[in-house]
Amino acid sequence: MVDGGRWRAVPGKGIVVPGGRADEARWREALMRVGPQARLGGVTALEVDGMRGFTEPWIHIWVPKGLEKQRVPGVRLHETRRWTAADAAGSGVPRSNRAVSTVQAALWSVTLRQAMLCLVMPIQQRIVPAEQVAGELDRITRHRFRAPLQAVLRDIRLGVESLNELDFAVECRRRGLPEPHRQVVRRLSHGRAVLDVLWEDYAVVVEVNGAGHHALDIAMRDEVRITDLQAQGNAVIPVSVLTLRCHPDALFDALANLLRSRGWPG
Secondary structure: OOOOOOOEEEOOOEEEOOOOOOOHHHHHHHHHHHOOOOEEOHHHHHHHOOOOOOOOOOEEEEEEOOOOOOOOOOEEEEEEOOOOHHHEOOOOOOEEOHHHHHHHHHHOOOOHHHHHHHHHHHHHOOOOOHHHHHHHHOOOOOOOOHHHHHHHHHHHHOOOOOHHHHHHHHHHHHOOOOOOEEEEEEEEOOEEEEEEEEEHHHOEEEEEEOHHHHOHHHHHHHHHHHHHHHHOOOEEEEEEHHHHHHOHHHHHHHHHHHHHHOOOOO
């Protein structure tokens, strides 16, 4: 089977028999090469559990501090005293459980923005509940991202479900605008709608639109929803991610003026 290319031999370690997923043999081979008690962690473990949309060239593996191990090309190795066998998933490819994987992915990120993304995506994709992630993050006593990640998680638990909405909430707070409600459910003429950002006292709605909103079917649905909301007396502002990224000062100045025109004292 090895000579025929169907199985892979890991010299001095054993044989890797491909499983149902294309990447599983690669993950298992990396674990075998690193050594005993090696487990997938961070974004790699989350990928095993179904997370989509995050591109990572490295396989992330963690081992207990001081354990004998080997360096393997293509593997980002993390030695740790934070996590033990009790933090592993119960079955399948050896890896962290989902809440631990989420926290690992955030802590192992290169930038704070990447860490925020790693915290948001598993929760947004319903891979792990925010409450479980909060419990794991509380275990972290020292890390350069600890305080901002705890603030981000508080926002997520208040209803933020995408990084764009999270950025928006942070910018509102930083600029002294009133705290908006997020992910508010409203009944419209064509059914249920979830509003990204709502200042209920001033009847101002902001819809943060990613790239997917340019698709024709979504754009038509958005137009109907905006019309319905305006018929209820709301000022509805669709904001593209590009505007939020490239012209935030002008955008938030205009929003402040709009809120003042609708009764906010400023």
